[in-house]
Amino acid sequence: MIRSTHLPLMVTLATFVLAYALCASQYPAMLSTRVVANLLTDNAFLGIVAVGMTFVILSGGIDLSVGSVIAFTGVFLAVILRDTSIHPLAAFALVLALTTGFGAAMGATIHYLEMPPFIVTLAGMFLARGAAYVLSTESVPITHAFYDTLQDIFWKAPGGGRFRLIGGLMLLTFIAGALVAHRTRFGQNVYALGGGAQTARLMGVPLASTTVGIYAISGGLAGLAGITFSLYTSAGYSLATVGVELDAIAAVVIGGTLLSGGYGFVAGTFFGILIMGLIQTYIVFDGTLSSWWTKIVIGALLFAFILLQKGLTWATTTRRKRATGSAQPS
Amino acid sequence: MSASTPSLLKRITPQLMILAVVLGLNLLVFPDFLDVSFRNGRIFGNLVDVFNRGAPVALLCIGMTLVIATRGIDLSVGAVMAIAGATAASLVTEGHGWGTALIGALATGALCGLWNGLLVAVLRIQPIVATLVLMVAGRGIAQLITEGTILTFNNEGLIRLGAGTVLGIPTPIVLWLGLGTLATLAVRRTALGMLIEAIGVNEASSRLAGINSRVLLICVYLASGLCAALAGVIVAADIKGADANNAGLWLELDAILAVVIGGNSLLGGRFSIVASLLGALIIQSVNSVILLSGMPPEFNLVIKALLILAILVIQSPKIGHLIYMLRASGPESLPERQRPSTTPREDAP
Amino acid sequence: MRHRRKMTDQPPLLHASGISKFFPGAVALDEVELKLYAGEVHALLGENGAGKSTLIKCLTGAYRRDGGVIRLAGAEVDPRSTAEAQGLGIGTVYQEVNLLPNLTVAENLFLGHEPTRFGLVDRRAMTREARAVLEGYGLHIDPGEPLTSFSVAVQQVVAIARAVALSGRVLILDEPTASLDRDEVELLFGVIRQLKEGGLAIVFITHFLDQVFEISDRATVLRNGRVVGERLLAEVSRHDIITLMLGRQLEARVAERKGGAPGELLLQVNDLAKRGMIEPFSLNLHRGEVVGLAGLLGSGRTETANLLFGAVQADQGRILLKGREARITSPREAIAHRFALCPEDRKSQGIVGDLSVRDNILLALQARQGWMRPIPRSKVNEIAEHYVKALDIRLASLDMPIRLLSGGNQQKALLARWLATEPEVFILDEPTRGIDVGAHAEIIALIEKLRENGMALLVASSELEELVAYSTRVVVLRDRRQLRELTGAEITAENIVHAIADEQQGAA
Amino acid sequence: ADLTVGFSQIGSESGWRAAETTVTRQEAEKRGIDLKFADAQQKQENQIKAIRGFIAQGVDAILLAPVVATGWDEVLEEAADAEIPVVLLDRTVDASDELYLTAVTSDLVHEGRVAGQWLAEEMAGQPCRIVELQGTTGSSPAIDRKKGFEEGIAGAEGLEIVRSQTGDFTRSQGKVVMESFLKAEGGENICALYAHNDDMAVGAIQAIKEAGLKPGEDIRIVAIDAVPDAHLAIANGEMNATIELTPNMAGPALDALEAYLADGTMPAKWIQTESKLYTAADDNQAVYEEKKGLGY
Ligand SMILES: Nc1ncnc2c1ncn2[C@@H]1O[C@H](COP(=O)(O)OP(=O)(O)OP(=O)(O)O)[C@@H](O)[C@H]1O
Ligand SMILES: Nc1ncnc2c1ncn2[C@@H]1O[C@H](COP(=O)(O)OP(=O)(O)OP(=O)(O)O)[C@@H](O)[C@H]1O
Ligand SMILES: [Mg+2]
Numbered sequence A: 001m002i003r004s005t006h007l008p009l010m011v012t013l014a015t016f017v018l019a020y021a022l023c024a025s026q027y028p029a030m031l032s033t034r035v036v037a038n039l040l041t042d043n044a045f046l047g048i049v050a051v052g053m054t055f056v057i058l059s060g061g062i063d064l065s066v067g068s069v070i071a072f073t074g075v076f077l078a079v080i081l082r083d084t085s086i087h088p089l090a091a092f093a094l095v096l097a098l099t100t101g102f103g104a105a106m107g108a109t110i111h112y113l114e115m116p117p118f119i120v121t122l123a124g125m126f127l128a129r130g131a132a133y134v135l136s137t138e139s140v141p142i143t144h145a146f147y148d149t150l151q152d153i154f155w156k157a158p159g160g161g162r163f164r165l166i167g168g169l170m171l172l173t174f175i176a177g178a179l180v181a182h183r184t185r186f187g188q189n190v191y192a193l194g195g196g197a198q199t200a201r202l203m204g205v206p207l208a209s210t211t212v213g214i215y216a217i218s219g220g221l222a223g224l225a226g227i228t229f230s231l232y233t234s235a236g237y238s239l240a241t242v243g244v245e246l247d248a249i250a251a252v253v254i255g256g257t258l259l260s261g262g263y264g265f266v267a268g269t270f271f272g273i274l275i276m277g278l279i280q281t282y283i284v285f286d287g288t289l290s291s292w293w294t295k296i297v298i299g300a301l302l303f304a305f306i307l308l309q310k311g312l313t314w315a316t317t318t319r320r321k322r323a324t325g326s327a328q329p330s
Numbered sequence B: 001m002s003a004s005t006p007s008l009l010k011r012i013t014p015q016l017m018i019l020a021v022v023l024g025l026n027l028l029v030f031p032d033f034l035d036v037s038f039r040n041g042r043i044f045g046n047l048v049d050v051f052n053r054g055a056p057v058a059l060l061c062i063g064m065t066l067v068i069a070t071r072g073i074d075l076s077v078g079a080v081m082a083i084a085g086a087t088a089a090s091l092v093t094e095g096h097g098w099g100t101a102l103i104g105a106l107a108t109g110a111l112c113g114l115w116n117g118l119l120v121a122v123l124r125i126q127p128i129v130a131t132l133v134l135m136v137a138g139r140g141i142a143q144l145i146t147e148g149t150i151l152t153f154n155n156e157g158l159i160r161l162g163a164g165t166v167l168g169i170p171t172p173i174v175l176w177l178g179l180g181t182l183a184t185l186a187v188r189r190t191a192l193g194m195l196i197e198a199i200g201v202n203e204a205s206s207r208l209a210g211i212n213s214r215v216l217l218i219c220v221y222l223a224s225g226l227c228a229a230l231a232g233v234i235v236a237a238d239i240k241g242a243d244a245n246n247a248g249l250w251l252e253l254d255a256i257l258a259v260v261i262g263g264n265s266l267l268g269g270r271f272s273i274v275a276s277l278l279g280a281l282i283i284q285s286v287n288s289v290i291l292l293s294g295m296p297p298e299f300n301l302v303i304k305a306l307l308i309l310a311i312l313v314i315q316s317p318k319i320g321h322l323i324y325m326l327r328a329s330g331p332e333s334l335p336e337r338q339r340p341s342t343t344p345r346e347d348a349p
Numbered sequence C: 001m002r003h004r005r006k007m008t009d010q011p012p013l014l015h016a017s018g019i020s021k022f023f024p025g026a027v028a029l030d031e032v033e034l035k036l037y038a039g040e041v042h043a044l045l046g047e048n049g050a051g052k053s054t055l056i057k058c059l060t061g062a063y064r065r066d067g068g069v070i071r072l073a074g075a076e077v078d079p080r081s082t083a084e085a086q087g088l089g090i091g092t093v094y095q096e097v098n099l100l101p102n103l104t105v106a107e108n109l110f111l112g113h114e115p116t117r118f119g120l121v122d123r124r125a126m127t128r129e130a131r132a133v134l135e136g137y138g139l140h141i142d143p144g145e146p147l148t149s150f151s152v153a154v155q156q157v158v159a160i161a162r163a164v165a166l167s168g169r170v171l172i173l174d175e176p177t178a179s180l181d182r183d184e185v186e187l188l189f190g191v192i193r194q195l196k197e198g199g200l201a202i203v204f205i206t207h208f209l210d211q212v213f214e215i216s217d218r219a220t221v222l223r224n225g226r227v228v229g230e231r232l233l234a235e236v237s238r239h240d241i242i243t244l245m246l247g248r249q250l251e252a253r254v255a256e257r258k259g260g261a262p263g264e265l266l267l268q269v270n271d272l273a274k275r276g277m278i279e280p281f282s283l284n285l286h287r288g289e290v291v292g293l294a295g296l297l298g299s300g301r302t303e304t305a306n307l308l309f310g311a312v313q314a315d316q317g318r319i320l321l322k323g324r325e326a327r328i329t330s331p332r333e334a335i336a337h338r339f340a341l342c343p344e345d346r347k348s349q350g351i352v353g354d355l356s357v358r359d360n361i362l363l364a365l366q367a368r369q370g371w372m373r374p375i376p377r378s379k380v381n382e383i384a385e386h387y388v389k390a391l392d393i394r395l396a397s398l399d400m401p402i403r404l405l406s407g408g409n410q411q412k413a414l415l416a417r418w419l420a421t422e423p424e425v426f427i428l429d430e431p432t433r434g435i436d437v438g439a440h441a442e443i444i445a446l447i448e449k450l451r452e453n454g455m456a457l458l459v460a461s462s463e464l465e466e467l468v469a470y471s472t473r474v475v476v477l478r479d480r481r482q483l484r485e486l487t488g489a490e491i492t493a494e495n496i497v498h499a500i501a502d503e504q505q506g507a508a
Numbered sequence D: 001a002d003l004t005v006g007f008s009q010i011g012s013e014s015g016w017r018a019a020e021t022t023v024t025r026q027e028a029e030k031r032g033i034d035l036k037f038a039d040a041q042q043k044q045e046n047q048i049k050a051i052r053g054f055i056a057q058g059v060d061a062i063l064l065a066p067v068v069a070t071g072w073d074e075v076l077e078e079a080a081d082a083e084i085p086v087v088l089l090d091r092t093v094d095a096s097d098e099l100y101l102t103a104v105t106s107d108l109v110h111e112g113r114v115a116g117q118w119l120a121e122e123m124a125g126q127p128c129r130i131v132e133l134q135g136t137t138g139s140s141p142a143i144d145r146k147k148g149f150e151e152g153i154a155g156a157e158g159l160e161i162v163r164s165q166t167g168d169f170t171r172s173q174g175k176v177v178m179e180s181f182l183k184a185e186g187g188e189n190i191c192a193l194y195a196h197n198d199d200m201a202v203g204a205i206q207a208i209k210e211a212g213l214k215p216g217e218d219i220r221i222v223a224i225d226a227v228p229d230a231h232l233a234i235a236n237g238e239m240n241a242t243i244e245l246t247p248n249m250a251g252p253a254l255d256a257l258e259a260y261l262a263d264g265t266m267p268a269k270w271i272q273t274e275s276k277l278y279t280a281a282d283d284n285q286a287v288y289e290e291k292k293g294l295g296y
């Protein structure tokens, strides 16, 4: 059943399909499996972190620390795998616990000290990147055999596209994220928080555990994205993924989630990620844009998407309002 | 509406205290910190540097305070700085005078602000997204103007704006103090401040009460654009060149931080420009501690993060409340029953 | 009767004693005692700001109380959050609708106790059950739609249904009927009676004394945060209760006939309309006239008011002001033409919560003067203090944020805001919603006085008695259409009801 | 048909980088090569995306100016798989050298060493308190140029780095940090400044002037890159030395590529560009005029 509430999702999906068709009509090579596989592989870490960001934004918050947490995770893994003989899986568990705890701590600060998320996570952003610097300023390669094993897992599609493990991991994260958001009590509480914290409190939503949980998820997924990124680059680098939080926010917003909280879908974020990836692929295929025009075009496309979404939503909601104008008790 | 002096003083006490503590830290790592001498026709010293180097963020946070008071945010100010600097530089290298360059830069800043304002007030796009567009594209526009190079210039008039002095005081200090005073007077001696606060708290109510919220919102973003443009000119003049790639990079975050350290709520409403300016000084003092301490640069961010975290935690309403409670239960405490037991936020229906 | 006395012999189901609550500069509750018995409806009465809502919030963990003990079925309990209170079987409808606009009706209804299957929320079952529950309240709506697609009344019913579902032992209703129509009130009372039979203890807060006497067994009366009495309602009169609440007699006002001839013609509205919202609407308004807008919920009264004030833009029709065409496309322009509108939804459209009471009162006047000409401080204080006194607004200080005032006092402050602009055409949308009996009488008197001074008023209200009391003419609306006009002696509650009902029959 | 070459550039974070882009475009044009340009905005992930995009497009060769040394194995393997030769510009990578055709780079450590040795010679045994303006923390030029400089002055008695802080490779940070150095140490106690790039040095020169000292005389200044403004400063006597990092990496790279594609000539694995030292002895004014048009 398609409901009016699913509208933004439909809009995003339609936008993506339309944009892809346009790109493909100009560069037929964009239809190759390589491009499809690249969209998944290259955006895997961004997708994973955007799932966490979706939760945060649905609750009306924001998490600026994720880019730094990804960098920290990479450096941490690289350093620990270089300096100790610990198995990567154990290191993964350790770093996930660390980043989840970091997120939870930020959530607790936000809730108990009543500080705005923007600022708390901004401090978190400085802190995580600072910690990465302290661990190592140089980029540290990861040479563990287990990494090679993981990296060699891929399915080579006809046409040369390689569907890699991390792309699959992203898809799994999205599925899990969607389940948690739409089919659990915690997910309902997240939406409730986004609808209005005070009202949610009066309705009996446990604000503390929900807030802490949301930021813990975001932190944990940033950790997972960090692991993904380290698999992607086989290295840890403290200057990596600067500004990724803004990319993630943009993807979430393009995916139809309202920054003010309460409205949106995890699946929408998936298409938001794909749209952003598509923009970049298109620019590479074009190959004539100078550095500055690249920035301007990205900004302009971002604006175009927002405008398109705004227009479609506006057009359909005014119609809907008229249609259901008189829902009266009988 | 127009805050009287004692209430203003009460409002900015926490910021003053924190500033004093951070300056104290500076003194700790560098005992001659407070020395001010007169050299080369200008006052000279670390304290002067704090005021001078704090100028860009201070200028930005004047506009940012107003934007945040309307429950908005302006992420584009860093990019606008770059655009304005590039405009000024390209105008003087084309042979125009510094006055034209300044006006040109301010006009571009105003244009950027107008663009943001239209997106927010007319198209009703959420501020953070609306200004993200210009944040992403703006630096590209600036580079388009300079063609990716650092556009250097020798126009004495323009350089004086960034590196010159007025009566021995570096021009940037004069500019931000002047503009800060002007802005404070403009919002507090007129009804502007209250009207801005009103649309920040409840725009629907304000519109029904007859406030032209659309125009006011546009004006606020316009002001932010102008402040950013001025900051951009100063930064360019300071290094005698427009560095489109780096001018104002990530400075929007510092400006927002300054506003929050100034005790203003990101949810809009009551605001104080003076407190924000103190916030900018606090941030610059933190930077100064880092520079003077001589620690290796890889610790810069950790130190900054921890100091800022400490400042914010101290300022958090919850902690303030706790301190109030502790003091209340001290020897000369109020009678048991008069203790407030909820912070205002909890009491919102 | 004997039945009830016997009940009192049992220990109370919920016994709160010595409940105190202090706010900076105010004692909201002072050692309040409340006894609730199983199977009774207990009315909590008091003037605006007496502390009723605060007491409820303290009992249900929304506020931390500063003192006092709560016993539930003999055992001491201390709910620290509303979730805990719900866990104890206390379901609450707080004042103003407290539901989440971004969720669907079903989600609102089941938030926190969603039906699950294999650990996952079972959305299908949720929608199904929600539909069944709401049908029990006479609501035949699609629970999968967002809450905001429905009117305030529907939302209020959803809130009640939610509280009922959560209340195993105690149900608390804080002004649930403020935005309900008579029919829905009847439905609600039916539900309350059923629950009472089932042994629930029910707290009912309202300013409608008729409803109090209709449904409640007992009443506790608060004044200035203290309990001034507990009465069996069967044993007291309406008059006694009012005297107890106000601490003084309410002079019975002589219902003087508002005969005074209307003054010059001020406003002519010709076929003003907006598609999908309101059908063409015409009206002549003279000085010294009060035109009442009557109708059922959703009949379009609020829309008419908003249209006139320019808060929504008309797509057809003209407005003539003193014979000259006036273009009104925004509240600003309306205010410039000396219009004023006191909106229905004071929380989201009226108050500016974080600003001080003083700023709130002066807001419209200042906005009209323009930002360049600030009103001098002394004048500001003079105006604010004048209205605080004239309207008897209860506050700790003019500097306190207006959101901290009780609901009724917020309403008065809003009236003050518009009176300060000295309007010629004053549109009031539900001016007495949530206002206590004393203030109610005062506001009616105020409307009367404004009319006598030559103001033209347009008042939309769901309270027929009130409309009858002050209107010189009544326009009846239905289905967003102007039906007919009643004048002079025609204006009685029965006639209005008939006007609506007749047409309904005609239409059916 | 014509050759299509993809060029994954780091970004446009500095004047030098812009010049490299300009020169690369010029060199490609000269040879009639269709250059596909992708700006990665300082992000490695964008560079990887760009390379994958080039592969999907089926370009004939790829030029890569890697933002960081690590993390290229996987994508380079994919390129090798698709039989697209990759040439690295201005930095090598930590990957098997079978994965790329050749690397055209300068030696960052060597540059630092030249700077250090120059200063050691200049001081001729006198003690010297040096302040250092580092590049962006964590970037490989910052790390290597620091290392090289320390090696360069290691033998010299009395040469000592007393303060070292990052100036983020930018003029304005260079100026700000230099100001704090001047105050923290006292201008008269600083004998030399070593900056990891010329932009920071140019900013620092202004700070020194504002403090009432003479850059180039009171404080010796050596930096790296040899951007036009540095030549100008040397010509004006405000700076003492700079080491050239040529923006023309693409010329040798494209030569090697063309040779390889024509008849399979394997170039050397490392084509090192010259790190030429410029001092007041050179005709800096002339070099300045020459370089001005390159888009620095
Ligand atoms: N957070 C607060 N700070 C200060 N005073 C408060 C606060 N909350 C409520 N009050 C005051 O407490 C008193 C009781 O308010 P309450 O809302 O309980 O009244 P009420 O009886 O429900 O009135 P109404 O009938 O208008 O709803 C009021 O005078 C109000 O101004
Ligand atoms: N923007 C809108 N567009 C279309 N219909 C609307 C809009 N706003 C409200 N409505 C519908 O118009 C109807 C009339 O609204 P409303 O209930 O406010 O009328 P009313 O007569 O003022 O009733 P009351 O004041 O008693 O609630 C409602 O059914 C509502 O759903
Ligand atoms: Mg109440």
Ligand SMILES: [Mg+2]
Pocket (backbone or CB within 6 Å): C301, C302, C303, C344, C429, C460
């Ligand atoms: Mg209404």
